[in-house]
Amino acid sequence: MSRLRRKKDIEDSEEGVATTVGTIMALLVFLSILSLITQQYVPIWMEDNEAYHMDDVKGEFARMKGGIDSLILNDQKGYPRYFSVTLGAKGIPLFSSGTPGLIRFRPKWGEGEKKGMNLTFTPEDADNTTTFRSSGNISLEAYNRYFEDQTLIYEHGGIILEQSDGEVMRARPPIAIDKIEGEYRVRLTMVDLVGGERNIGGTSTVGITAELVSSNSNSHSNPENVTIKLTTAYPDLWRRHFDNKTDATASVTSVNGNTVEIDLSDSASDSVYKLEFTRAKINIGMTM
Numbered sequence: 001m002s003r004l005r006r007k008k009d010i011e012d013s014e015e016g017v018a019t020t021v022g023t024i025m026a027l028l029v030f031l032s033i034l035s036l037i038t039q040q041y042v043p044i045w046m047e048d049n050e051a052y053h054m055d056d057v058k059g060e061f062a063r064m065k066g067g068i069d070s071l072i073l074n075d076q077k078g079y080p081r082y083f084s085v086t087l088g089a090k091g092i093p094l095f096s097s098g099t100p101g102l103i104r105f106r107p108k109w110g111e112g113e114k115k116g117m118n119l120t121f122t123p124e125d126a127d128n129t130t131t132f133r134s135s136g137n138i139s140l141e142a143y144n145r146y147f148e149d150q151t152l153i154y155e156h157g158g159i160i161l162e163q164s165d166g167e168v169m170r171a172r173p174p175i176a177i178d179k180i181e182g183e184y185r186v187r188l189t190m191v192d193l194v195g196g197e198r199n200i201g202g203t204s205t206v207g208i209t210a211e212l213v214s215s216n217s218n219s220h221s222n223p224e225n226v227t228i229k230l231t232t233a234y235p236d237l238w239r240r241h242f243d244n245k246t247d248a249t250a251s252v253t254s255v256n257g258n259t260v261e262i263d264l265s266d267s268a269s270d271s272v273y274k275l276e277f278t279r280a281k282i283n284i285g286m287t288m
Contacts (some may be wrong), residue, residue: 029075050147053089060085071212072280080211098203101142104199115231121223157191183273195284197246209285212239221273235260
């Protein structure tokens with residue numbers, strides 16, 4: 001009887017060990033699979049999410065620029081346009097949180113009232129110079145963890161993409177300077193963004209309302225002392241843009257700190273025969 005009892009105890013003990021070993025092995029397999037997912041699959045998935053998010057934001061900024069251009073072109077005062085911008089990339093449930101972003105609206109560049117875009121000229125048969133100003137930008141900073149950190153900026157009517165290896169002009173501003181038979185023709189739209197400064201961060205969608213408050217178009221023949229000054233965080237990019245677009249401004253464009261200046265006032269032989277510009281005031285509002 002005692003021998004049978006001891007034999008049964010041994011069998012029960014072996015079964016218990018086998019069960020424990022089986023449980024440990026199953027746990028090790030589970031942890032291995034979990035480690036593979038978190039170390040290999042999640043980074044690839046999140047990098048794709050962040051890349052897709054940046055593609056979406058580029059499209060959203062392009063639609064915003066197009067909408068503002070349409071308001072100005074069609075002189076649609078009192079007709080607000082609504083745009084949405086997604087701040088961050090989606091996360092992966094249980095494995096990774098979303099990637100946040102920060103959108104900023106700054107109605108003035110820096111502290112100075114004269115910063116932004118300044119157009120100065122002397123009308124024909126006039127003694128005093130005249131100055132028109134515009135300012136403001138909207139930017140989205142994406143704090144990507146797996147994909148390249150990128151920032152999109154809408155300023156002076158153009159869209160800039162900034163990342164670690166430099167910046168590029170994704171959408172050209174409404175500024176055209178052409179040289180015809182030794183004389184300049186200047187055409188530009190000055191987009192003046194007004195409203196309360198806002199900073200909104202997170203991963204949700206932000207609504208942006210743009211409303212044309214006022215728009216004034218002007219045309220001058222044979223103006224003198226024409227200069228255009230742009231205040232920007234990307235002066236070298238703006239200079240390259242003007243130089244690469246046409247050789248008309250290559251000899252008259254200079255950079256001083258954060259200011260790009262196009263000076264058409266020095267040469268009497270290269271005068272401005274036509275200056276056409278529109279100054280539009282756009283009220284910007286942001287909501288969560």
